[in-house]
Amino acid sequence: MSEIVLPNDTNNLGNLRGGKILHWMDICAAISAQRHSGRVCVTASVDNVQFKAPIRQGEVVMIESRLNRAFRTSMEIEIEVWAENPVAGTLRMSNRAYYTFVAIDGEGTPQPVPQLKPETEEEQERYEAAARRREFRLLLSGRLKGADAARLSSLIHEFSTDES
Numbered sequence: 238m239s240e241i242v243l244p245n246d247t248n249n250l251g252n253l254r255g256g257k258i259l260h261w262m263d264i265c266a267a268i269s270a271q272r273h274s275g276r277v278c279v280t281a282s283v284d285n286v287q288f289k290a291p292i293r294q295g296e297v298v299m300i301e302s303r304l305n306r307a308f309r310t311s312m313e314i315e316i317e318v319w320a321e322n323p324v325a326g327t328l329r330m331s332n333r334a335y336y337t338f339v340a341i342d343g344e345g346t347p348q349p350v351p352q353l354k355p356e357t358e359e360e361q362e363r364y365e366a367a368a369r370r371r372e373f374r375l376l377l378s379g380r381l382k383g384a385d386a387a388r389l390s391s392l393i394h395e396f397s398t399d400e401s
Contacts, residue, residue, distance in 0.1 A: 238265045238300045242292055252291040253298070258318060258332060259286070261300055266314040269302040270338035273312060274350040278338040281311060282374060286334040292320040298331075306367035310347035311339045313367040335370060 240261055242253045263280055270278035292298055299319040306313050318332035340348045355364040 238268070238302075240298045240300075242294050242296050242298060244294060247294045250291075251294045253293070253296075255288065258292065258298070259283070259334075261298065262316045262318065262332070262334060263336065265300040265302045266316055266336035266338060269304055269314050270312050270336075270340070273304050273307065273353070274340040274348075276340040276342070276348055276350070278312070278340050279345075281337040281339045284335040284337070284370065284374065286332070288332055290320065290329055290331045292318075292331050293322075295323075297321040297323055303363070304353055305335075305363040306371075307350045307353045308371065310349055311337050311371075312350055312353075313337055313371065315363065335367075337371075337374070 238261070246253055246257050248254050263283075267278055267280070297320070299321060301317045301319070303315045303317075304312055305315050314336045316332070316334050316336060317330065319328055320331045321328050340350045342348050353364070355361040
């Protein structure tokens with residue numbers, strides 16, 4: 238998905254407003270979630286939003302979405318944002334975030350989504366990392382007890398033994 242940054246999209250410094258880029262990122266993620274599930278999808282959470290570099294008026298914003306994992310009714314979508322200066326011909330990474338979407342029916346009831354089968358090593362790594370992030374989100378929200386966070390426990394154990 239591509240957009241051009243117009244004067245109405247910027248703050249007093251001439252940079253793209255954070256709310257505007259989050260809006261565009263949400264739209265891009267929703268398209269991916271709906272394409273995968275074949276259903277209407279709603280945003281459930283937005284995690285780890287990183288603002289790495291400002292995007293200036295007149296630059297072209299390119300937003301890429303990638304489905305990392307599908308759970309029972311939810312999906313994790315990774316978003317990367319690139320800023321292109323069309324005059325200089327330069328491209329730089331600007332933002333990254335993880336969006337969680339839930340597929341719903343006409344009454345707003347969560348519905349099952351097709352599973353995702355990772356094929357490459359990179360897809361497998363993103364698939365496993367998505368499960369850890371989901372566990373962390375559930376832990377923070379109080380919907381999962383620490384003792385039940387097996388993926389996080391093994392990761393913490395792995396890091397603590399590496400330090401020894």
